[in-house]
Amino acid sequence: MNHPALLARLKRIPSKPQRVLSKDLALKLLASFDTSTAAGSRDLTIAALALDTGLRCSELCRLSLDDVDLIERHLQVIVKGGQWKMAIFSQQTAMYISAWLHFRVPKNTTALFISFHHKRHGQAFTREGLQGLVKSWGTRIGIKLSPHDFRRSFATLTTIFGAPSRVVQVAGRWENIDMVEHYTESIQADEIIPYLPVANLSKI
Numbered sequence: 580m581n582h583p584a585l586l587a588r589l590k591r592i593p594s595k596p597q598r599v600l601s602k603d604l605a606l607k608l609l610a611s612f613d614t615s616t617a618a619g620s621r622d623l624t625i626a627a628l629a630l631d632t633g634l635r636c637s638e639l640c641r642l643s644l645d646d647v648d649l650i651e652r653h654l655q656v657i658v659k660g661g662q663w664k665m666a667i668f669s670q671q672t673a674m675y676i677s678a679w680l681h682f683r684v685p686k687n688t689t690a691l692f693i694s695f696h697h698k699r700h701g702q703a704f705t706r707e708g709l710q711g712l713v714k715s716w717g718t719r720i721g722i723k724l725s726p727h728d729f730r731r732s733f734a735t736l737t738t739i740f741g742a743p744s745r746v747v748q749v750a751g752r753w754e755n756i757d758m759v760e761h762y763t764e765s766i767q768a769d770e771i772i773p774y775l776p777v778a779n780l781s782k783i
Contacts, residue, residue, distance in 0.1 A: 598723060599765045600732040602739070605630060611720050617682035618695055622716065624672070624679040625692055625709075629726065632666035633733030633751045635659060636726035640704045643689045649673050664752045734762035739770050 600608065608626055613619035625639060634642070638656045647654045652673050658664045668676075676691075683693065690703030699708065710726055717724025730751070737747050738759075748759045772778075 597731055597765065598725070598728045599735045600630070600724075600728060602736065604720070604722065605732060605736065607720055608716060608724075611716070614678065620675070620679045620682050621692060621695075622712070624675040625712075626716065626729070627672040627675050628668055629729035630733060630736070631668040631672045633730040634666060635730060636706050636709055639692065639726065640690070640706060640709055642691045644691050645689060647676065647691060649677060658752055666752070667750060731762050731765070734759055735766060738763050738766065741774075 609623065609630075612623040612626070614623055628634065629639060632654070634656065635658070638658055642654065642656050646656060652670065653665055653667050655663050655665055684701075687701065688703050692704055692709075693701050694704050694708055696708065699705070704712075713724055713726050713729075734747055734751055737750070738744070742750075744756055744759050747763075748756050751759070751762075753759060753762075
């Protein structure tokens with residue numbers, strides 16, 4: 580006999596909308612860094628690479644200099660699950676990486692991104708260190724921001740800019756297409772405007 584409590588139907592509460600950088604906010608963030616300084620150049624590079632690749636916080640922290648190819652514009656990193664995976668980045672981001680490498684004085688680490696915090700100066704970022712840094716970027720432009728917001732933003736912005744879901748899945752290193760749908764749930768109906776049939780038919 581079933582217990583009455585097991586027969587009760589509980590109303591499912593919808594999950595809270597997850598933060599995603601809009602096109603305007605992404606541009607505002609990228610423009611907020613002072614690239615005349617080492618810290619500013621590094622931070623712009625981290626933000627751009629996170630937007631282009633959707634790398635997780637821990638993946639950005641463990642990313643090695645030796646695993647980034649500026650000519651082919653791709654990188655390899657150990658991802659969640661312990662496998663090596665590839666990510667692709669844009670020519671603009673490659674330029675940001677190159678500029679950052681001019682500032683990056685060789686230290687006792689192969690990490691691409693190093694901390695300037697006095698306790699960890701010259702060492703690779705910890706997850707907590709990178710999370711705190713990204714939070715400070717958001718505070719500067721008046722929003723809440725975390726490293727994982729960039730992964731959602733990667734999926735959302737590449738979709739808005741016309742990338743097929745299957746391409747986003749492979750590039751974002753998701754095991755199944757359902758995860759792409761989940762990460763792009765914040766897309767609004769007005770994003771269809773550039774793709775509306777009649778406007779595009781008039782260009783033929």
